[in-house]
Amino acid sequence: METLIFYTTAFFILAAAGYVVTTMNIFRAAIGLTGVLAGIAGLYLLMNAQFLSAVQITVYVGGIMVLIVFAILLMPEASMHLRRENPKWFRFIGGVSAALVFAVLAYSITAFIGAQDAAGTSLEPAAASIREIGLALLSPGGNGFVLPFEFVSVVLIAALIGATTIAKRTPNPETKEEQE
Amino acid sequence: MNIFVKTLRGLKGLLSGMGLTFGYFARPSKVITQQYPENRNTLKLPERSQARIDLIKNAETGRYNCIACGLCVKACPNNSIELTKFKDPETKKFRPEKFVYHFERCLVCGLCVEACKFDALRMTSEFETAAWSPDDLVEILNKDDPWAHDDKSDIGQQTAPDKNEQTASPARDTDRQEHTGAEEKTIQPKDRSPK
Amino acid sequence: MESYIYRTDKLILDLTEWLTEATGSAFAAEVVKMSIAAAVLSAFVGLLAMILIYIERKVAGHMQQRVGPMRVGPHGILQTVADSIKLVAKEGLTPKNADAFIFNLAPLLVFASSFACLSFIPFSPGMTIVSFNVGLLFILGIASVGVLGILAGGWASNNKWSVLGAMRSGAQIISYELSATLALLAIVPFFGTLDFQEIVLSQQKGWWIWRAPGVGLLGFLIYTIASTAECNRTPFDIAEGESELTGGFHTEYSAMKFAMFFLAEFINIFIVSAISATVFFGGWMPFHIEGLDTLNRVFDLLPPIVWFFGKVACLVFVVMWFRWTFPRLRVDQLMHFEWKYLMPLSLINLALAAIAVSAGLYFFN
Structure with a gap:
């Protein structure tokens, strides 16, 4: 089922x-x-x-x-x-590259699973609890992901600051805007 | 600091608004909606509710206050008042001979009442004015005067009770048919037999 | 029979057992159970929307010194039934040059997302249709899918007011989702789970709104404001803005498609109030005071499902109360309020909550 x-x-x-x-x-x-x-x-x-x-x-x-x-x-x-405007060989190249990506992915996944099955390390899917995920995200060491976690937060902060900078209203020196 | 004061003030405003609406919600006695056809006998209209107009009588003399000056006729945007007047031989003052009110044209704006300088007109709260035909809505308002009884069949065939009759129909330069050259007769007689 | 009302978890267990015996396999029993749940939920949604619409109109009336519907049935009880029949019987129009596929899909998206959220609500002990260990997160995720439906509906209507309404609604829902989620998140550390039933069980000793010192109350206030905005209700109804946008994203919708939007709106009110009741007010958990056993037993006399619906009804009333008291905000005021005040406030609340939890600073621990 x-x-x-x-x-x-x-x-x-x-x-x-x-x-x-x-x-x-x-x-x-x-x-x-x-x-x-x-x-x-x-x-x-x-x-x-x-x-x-x-x-x-x-x-x-x-x-x-x-x-x-x-x-x-x-x-x-x-x-x-939109109308199709690309030349036909674009589609040909697209098809070929899609097929290649599929082949590589399929090969790697089957090879990976096959190797795990052979080694007997294939894991049963299990529902991870919130607590486990949280601990894994914030613990250093072999099973921890604290470094990637911090990197991601730095990237997000950078994105936030960038967005604020772009959206910031540039003060016009000639007309004095209200300043609170 | 300013922001906290502002926030508190805003919150106070919001809460007082909520208190007011909850007060209304909690007390059904405050409801002002009237369930009209059911409570027709006990219906209470607000004092300033206005429907069709009426003439005011002087309580002492029993005469209408109207002196047929025609201000209301001029004030009416829809020409819903038509007025003929005569000079009362007793008081040597003008009185309305026929004060004809066309409710089918009236939009109950109250401009005539505002225009009246002699406290002769008022808005009544009679709002049940449905009728079968527009002709039923034409009414003579000074119907208590003996010469202008409510028999509308003679509208347009009126005879002056006095030789001093003058018409007070609008003097404005409208080319509306009812009023152009309405020196003598203001209203055409109509067949009012039920169909 | 009587005990089933109080111990609905036992009812569900017995039902599952009986079904498993009758059908012969656990999977078939599950299928039958889900079908029953879906049927019950559909009936519940229809009934809920009708009752809520009737109550809304009555509340609106009485708050404005009116009486609301009075003519159809005693005190207008059958008014919403008549309205529903009218909506079903009406012709569903699709505007010319509209994208018919997306136009018809949009109300379904909105309705489906609201409907799916209902299956996570803990009505009573054991009575949750889908029991997930991340129920709270899931419900927040699914609720945000409804925005897509609104955006799609507005765009597909081929009407500039609809697009404007959809954009406003999208901007508003995305913004206020943050505050709503952060406000709920501030309470999550106290119970350390996202499973709704466990959230309720964690409030055996007291409801989180006062067990979490200050944080609970602040979180509740923020969540109430933000969730009202998420539901597109006055004072945050600029998405519909009847006086400006002639209805916003659902201007072009009629008949059942419009009814779907309408239904989803009222289900959303219920869901938001139910989440609030579960997280802050103990869900189906009766009101208990530690030490006063007699009083607690009196409160236990009411079945949990009555407690749950009672709490939800109170919160729904508050939302309606807001609607008929406050004037509408302007778009820029709305964004200003969210990003400059509500969001920082909810972040501070979250930080305070984290400190309170790690210091063990909450009552009845």
Whole structure:
């Protein structure tokens, strides 16, 4: 039964992904992408990774997709149906590179799983509790991720400062604005 | 520091607003909506509610205060008042001969009452004015005067009770049919038999 | 039978056991259980929306010295039934040059996200349709999917007011989500879990709104403000702004599609109040005072589900009270308030909460 659910979800994801790259309407592509990301969250759920699934929905569907849609709404071209303008060999190259990426991914994943199965280290999917995840994120040492965690926070701070700088109103020296 | 004072003041304002609305919510006796057709017998209208106009009588003499000056006729934007006047031989003052009120044209704005300088007009709160035909809405307001009884069939066929009759219909230069050359007759008689 | 009302967890367990025996497999029992849950939830949603709309109109009336609906049925009880029948019977229009696919998808997105949130709410002991160890996080995530539906609906309507309303709504919901999440997050360290049932169980000795010193109350205030904004309700209803945008994102919607938006709005009010009741007011946990056993037993007489709905009803009333008292904010004031006051305040609240937890500074620990 789980297999059936998996294949249904996977088929839905693939169909949505195909729709994203083939549709000529950018807004519809965004909606399709939402479907893909939500479907992946569903797959995580199937693997009992509830935290990951929740994060996927919160960050990707609820956060990034909303921002993408928001950006699309700000574009005047959003409602236009774009026409294919690229030469045909573009599509050929795209197809070839997509096939290559697929081959590499498929090979590495099967090789990885095969090696784990052979070594008997393949782990059963388990629902990690919030406590475990938190401890792992903030503990130094072999199993800790405190260094990447701090790096990410530095990157986020940089992004925040950058955004503030760009959005800051440059004071006009000629007209004295109200200063509170 | 200023921001805290401001915040507190704002919060106080919000809370007092919430207190007011909750006060209304908690006391259903404060409801002002009237369930109209059900409470028709006990209906209480606010004092300043205004519907159709009426003439005011002097309590002592029993006469209408109106001196037929025609200010209300001029004030009315819809020409819903028509007025003929005559000189009362007793008091040597003008009195309305027929004060015809076209409620079908009236928009109850109250401008005539405002224009009246002799406290002769008022807005009543009679709001149940539905009628089967527009003609039913034409009414003679000084109906207590013996020469202007409520028999509307003679509108337009009026005979002057006095030779001093003058019309006080609007002197403005409108080319509306009712009033151009309305020196003698102001209203056309209409067939008022029920259909 | 009587004990089932109090021990709904036992009811669910017995039901599962009985179903497993009857169907022969745990999976089939689960499927049957989910189907029952879905049916019950659908009926619940319809009923809830009707009751909430009726109450909203009554509350609105009485707060403005009016009486609200009075004609259909005694005291207008059947008014919302009549309105629903009207909405179902109406013709669903799709505007010319609108993107029909997305136009029809948008209300579904909004409704589905609200509906999915309901399945995490702990109504009573053991009565949660989906029990996750990250329920709180999940509910916050799914709630933000509704924005997508609003944005999509506004864009697909091919109407500039709709797009404007959708953009305003999007900006508003994204902004206020931060404060709402941070306010809830400030309480999370106290109970150290995101599972709704465990959150409720952690309030056996007292509700977090006063057990967490100061932080609980501040968090509750911030969450109430931010969640009102997230629901697009007055005083934060600039997304709809009837007087400016003629309805905002749902200007072009009619009949059932409009009803979906409307339904989602009222479910959202319920969900927001339910989360607030669960996190700050102990969910279905009766009011207990340590040491006063007689009093506690009197409070226990009420079944937990009554406690839950009672608390939610009070919070829903507060939200309605806001709506019929406060005037609408301007767009820039709205953003100003969120980013310059509410967000820093909720961050400070979070820091204070972390200090309080690590120092063990809370009551009844």
